[in-house]
Amino acid sequence: MDMADTRQRLIDGAIQTIRQHGITGTSARTIANTAGVNQALVFYHFGSVHELLEVACLAATEARVAPFLARVDAVTSLRQLLDLGRQLHAEERSLGNVMVLAQMLAGSQADPKLAKATSAALHLWIGPIEQALNRLLADSPLATLVDTAGLARAVCAGFIGLELFEGVDPTGAHAALDALDRLASLVEVIDDLGPVARRALRGKLRKSPA
Amino acid sequence: MDMADTRQRLIDGAIQTIRQHGITGTSARTIANTAGVNQALVFYHFGSVHELLEVACLAATEARVAPFLARVDAVTSLRQLLDLGRQLHAEERSLGNVMVLAQMLAGSQADPKLAKATSAALHLWIGPIEQALNRLLADSPLATLVDTAGLARAVCAGFIGLELFEGVDPTGAHAALDALDRLASLVEVIDDLGPVARRALRGKLRKSPA
DNA sequence: GTCTATAGCATGATAGAC
DNA sequence: GTCTATCATGCTATAGAC
Known part of the structure; x- marks a missing residue:
């Protein structure tokens, strides 16, 4: 046995x-x-304990990302991607891979070996998210504006921060997630813009970003 | 002495x-x-050590937030607020209050007393940010869309997550910050919209958010 | 592969001299 | 208020019986 x-x-x-x-x-x-x-x-x-942690973190993340892959592949719009994100967040409360990554990240700041393993685990999430963003934004007016690689990393970092924040202020974290969701729906609308508005927006954008 | x-x-x-x-x-x-x-x-x-950590975390955050108050009050546009955010992030690399908060948050997950102190420290940041958002978005087309309280918390959580991520992948964190910055410039453009586009946008938004 | 036992060191916390 | 000394406990890690 x-x-x-x-x-x-x-x-x-x-x-x-x-x-x-x-x-x-x-x-x-x-x-x-x-x-x-x-x-x-x-x-x-x-x-050693450290080596167990490295193996465990990677294994747990792999196990958690695997079923996620099929679900993210089925996504066909930004709205669906956002919904998947919220589902994932709800599931994380019980399954808790994000909290493991957060704790490992905290421990990694003073330990390069842990940092390497944690980074590898994080990239198991980042990869598929980046891919999905690439696919969904392929022919969007946002394609030239957003860097999907950076955005995927920002999303992951955001999830980590929210999970930690949720531990000390659950209602605050909920409000934060709602706010982000509504802000994201703004992006979604822009993604759906017609060609005229699209051109106008592009003109505006040209003079503003750094 | x-x-x-x-x-x-x-x-x-x-x-x-x-x-x-x-x-x-x-x-x-x-x-x-x-x-x-x-x-x-x-x-x-x-x-006890825990009590020292609680006092220290609060004191260090107060000391770091105090000079920030004058700077955030001087901000008159979303773009300036974003710039202030990036300045802050650069300064944090050396002064490091965000990392302290991140480490305290990690330790707080299994300790309610630490959690209370860390939450209090975090809210020293959240309060002024929320105020600034309220002021800047007062008569923006975004006012009805975004919840400033939630957004302020999301921003703080995001900074925490990014700081932790930066520890294991500095270049990735930089890309993430850049992506967010560009995305934020989108919000900025919308904030500057004329009345016609504003009305069109509002119509689109009405049918999309949850 | 799994157990007991133990070495050697770090930890939180206290008692008591100064 | 500050120091030394100390206790009891927890820790990583290893040696060796089974």
Whole structure:
């Protein structure tokens, strides 16, 4: 039953521990405890706590991104993409990959090795989002204005920040998400503009951006 | 010279320690070390490490927000507000209040007492930003669309997320900031719309938002 | 592969000399 | 108010029995 799946239990335990106790409350002992295995096995299977965290963060993110891929491919409009984003955010409250990434990011600021792993995990989200934006904005008046690579990263960073903020002010975070949603609907409208308005807008834009 | 300013040295030491070693590397001993004082004084002056962190976070944020107030009051357009935001972001790289808030937020997720203090500190930023947005959008076509309270919170959360992201991918964070800036210039253009386009836009918006 | 036991060090916090 | 000394506990990591 649990020959080489002790490894998996440790990975799952690491993720659950980060979610429940944050990066500050995560140690070989707390992980092993929630995983229901012996503490020494962390070092036998992964060498160190840090390495377990790196593996766990990547594995958990992969598992969470995989089902997301099909859903994002089915999206055919900006509005649908926004809706998918809100669905995702709601699901994250229970499944919590974003919080894991946030805690890992906090721990990464003083540790280059963690930073590398966390960056890799983040890019598992960034890639598909960027692709979707490229597809949806391909023949939009916004295509020349927005940099989809940068926007995808901004979206991910925003999710991280919102998740952390939600921990200390849930109603405030909800208001923030609503505000962004309404602002995004503005972009959506512009995306749907007719050719005349489109040209007018482009003229206006030409003199304003940096 | 340093009678009751040992207190201040500990506060400064706490902030500097969080910035250099993150929340995971912050302890009574590391703080006292960078402050150049004895470790026991943390508990004499503040009772516990957590209480020192709460005081320090609030004090550092107050000190950083104070000079910001005059600058945000001088702003007279959305473009200027965006520019101020970018200036602020550049300054934060060296002064680092946003990183302190990010690390405190990470630590707050499993600690309600820290959460309360961090939330209070965050609102020192949120308040003035919300005020500025209210003032600048007062008679804009966007006034009915955007919720300034929510938007102010979204902006703060976004800064937090970007700062964390910058730690693991500096060039990616730069691209993200640029993308947001360009997107914001779109909002700026709409803010400057004439009455005809304004009415057309309002009609389009009426059927689209949730 | 998994366990116990333990080394060696860092931690929060306190007691008591000065 | 500040110091030294100390306690109890938690931590990473390893050695060695099974």
